[in-house]
Amino acid sequence: MTQERPNHTLRIAALAWPMLIGQLAVISNGVIDTAMTSRFSATDLAALALGASIYISVFVGLNGVLAAISPVIGQLFGAERYDDIGAEVKQGAWLAVVLTLAGCAVLLFPQPLLSLAHASPQLSEKATLYLRILAFALPATMGFRLYASLNTAIGRPKMVMSLQVAALALKIPLNALFIFGGFGIPAMGGPGCALATGITVWMTFIIGFLILRFDASYRDFRVFGSGFVLPRWTAMAELLKLGIPMGLSYLIEVTAFAFMALFIARLGDTAVAGHQITANFATVLYMLPLSIANATGTLVAQSIGARQPDVARQVGFAGIRLAAVLSVTIGCIVWLARGLIVRAYTPNEAIMAMALPLYAFIAFYQLFDSVQVTTAFVLRAYKVAVVPTLMYAVALWGIGLGGGYVLGLDPFGISPAFLKGAAGFWMGNSVSLAIVAAGLLWYLRIVQRQVGSVTPSSAG
Template sequence: MTAAVESHGSRSRRIGALAWPLLVGQLAVIANGVIDTAMTSRFSSADLAALAVGASIYVSSFVGLSGVLQAVSPIIGQLYGARKYGEIGYEIKQSIWLALFLCVAGFVLLLFPQPLLALAHASPETAEKVTLYLRILALALPATLGFRIYGSLNTALSRPKMVMAIQVGTLLLKIPLNMLFIFGGLGLPAMGGPGCAVATAIAAWMAVAAGLVLLKGDSFYTPFRLFGTGFVAPHWKAQKAFLKLGIPMGLSYLIEVTAYTFMALFIARIGNTAVASHQVTANFGTVLYMLPLSIANATGTLVAQALGAKHLDEARRIGHAGIRLAALASVTVGVLVWLFRGAIIRAYTPDEAVIAAAMPLFLFIAFYQLFDSVQVTTAFVLRAYKVAVVPTVIYAVALWGVGLAGGYLMGLDPLGIAPAALRGAAGFWLGNSASLGLVAIGLLWYLLRVERRAAAGA
């Protein structure tokens, strides 16, 4: 069956075949955070609060930087679709240089987090734990960015299964490492929340080492000239191409994640119970996000390959099929979350106060699944077209201007006008949900414009 006559069902199956290993791998990555939260909550509520703040800061740093490297996927995907195999190795080597440059920026934020801690009004004990947590994670940053390149390469080549295998293996390794460093053992002291960071750093370096071994040992990668071509210096033309696409992509990720980061920092002002309930809700919301994200990633990959092969109509059809598939799957998940919210929250924590505070927040993560699935899949399709600037503006206006600012006005109620039911974490979650709806509408509108422009220029 050729791309030109491929049926809607066949497109959905292609997306599903690529998405499921991405989903399993991403769930394994997110399970690291779930394990961190669950284990730390059983160590102490103070360490859980510190983890909530520290993880929010780290995720903002990592997602923003790795988002720049996400430019690797559409660039490699289009080269692969165009059968320009010999150019892929050069682009990967340039992306490694970019990762090294990005590490410098990441180190500054992770080693000196005091300005962000001041926003959270963290106690001295919490600030000390968060600072140690972030400084340990700085050691993991080069490895995590390196593995991002490995994952982006394999996704663009429609070979995500080995990425999945490494991610699952890393999760299995992290469970005993967490137990050792959080609770102590084998002569090592109990570190609490910062022990999660030690386990993460060890696992990250083992993951990137495994990826390198697989790349060198598999003959499939030989045509791409990843090895054996000698030293390649950073070239401005290639770096500029990455940055032109990667900076707005990284900013969009950063905007999305910092919306949650600042939610945690502001909610931390209310107290440990409020921020702990937010952490449980946000963590599970992140787990749910992996389903539409995997569909979005698979859809974007197939769209990029179709564009590289100059099959513009098929690229459009694949994009629309992926958006519909993600929306349908996420609505189903949202209903299930609402029905089983009590059991889900109790799986995270035995603290009755945290359970009571988290229960109403699960209404929001059940409700916004449709918006979240549509916006992320549409964003990945736009990136396959190498379009990222306007989507970033849409993210900034909606998530910061409506979501975070609106959440601040409702949650902390500085004007004294918010309804009682929306004060606290609920106000922030309502603002975030509304902003995701606006992003979904804005990105869909812009995708239709991009598709029409691409068809007219063909």
């Protein structure tokens, strides 16, 4: 058994590396937005921080629900039930339409969420324009996510990676054009990032759709050529039964960061800009354990579908170990290089002074973050999502955000000086991630003992 572990690790790595490159390309859009907007104005950077925190919450929550299709397809692929995959993709497309309509409503009318930040009228106006532009990009974003989920579930992430890298290459000149203006186009500042994003996501969606339609390697799945299909409520209910708790868990995790930005905005533009730089880089680092988690979950789901529970268990723990070891190593490197990293984001000395102390949290919370996300994806491969979502809610919202509010804004006058401000929110978030990681590992062992040779058919 000990000799099999390196093989599982190599299988995970072979599937994870294109996912990592693709995810880094996607998250680099945010890095580029932050770096370029910071050179336009501090006000636009603060507006970007507010707008992006709301958009990411919407995007991740909706994508979390749609991601329910991945473990379903993964198990069908492992069981070699290829004809059923196309039917699931079509039901996923209907689900994507419903989710897109809901997401657009939030993005077009974001004032209730923006009001929590007590932002100036100028900040609110820029953040609103940013979000409304992204509302028109959301249909393409959700469509491409469906294509990416299919490819991930069947272990073909390289084409998705290629499209994501190409989109990044296009995004850079478009960002420069719309943020700073040129060729008769006025400078838009932060909202220009949203317009550049909209153009790139529609292009990647159209190309992905054409590949799925005409590439012969997808024909066995019968996504096309099997006729128009109306929504089947039994299939939709199965997806939602797994997808709603998955989406909520994503939403809880991301809104913990989003509300951090909204509360920190009360401390001023410089404070929220420093937080944005730190949070943005933390998101970049998160792509490594996320890619390992995706790859691990895919292989676990395929093993479950093939009725190989022992292999599923071995792959799951191999992925968790790999993510933990790599994340701790990178966290230490980041701590040593924190000065260079922050200076690469911004030349503003005041923003740098706000951001540098926060990098201490990145150095040690990487372990907790990598363990929790990989374990969560393994549980989703077993179609288990309800209990993990409850853990996320209690820990990230209650302990993380609630504790961060008490420490950072110090409404009761009990917070130590070194934790007042943004540092208090980062401490609360770090502690909550440690609790979630421990809780998910404990629950995974319970699920694996219960499953044995029987695969659960619904979320639990």
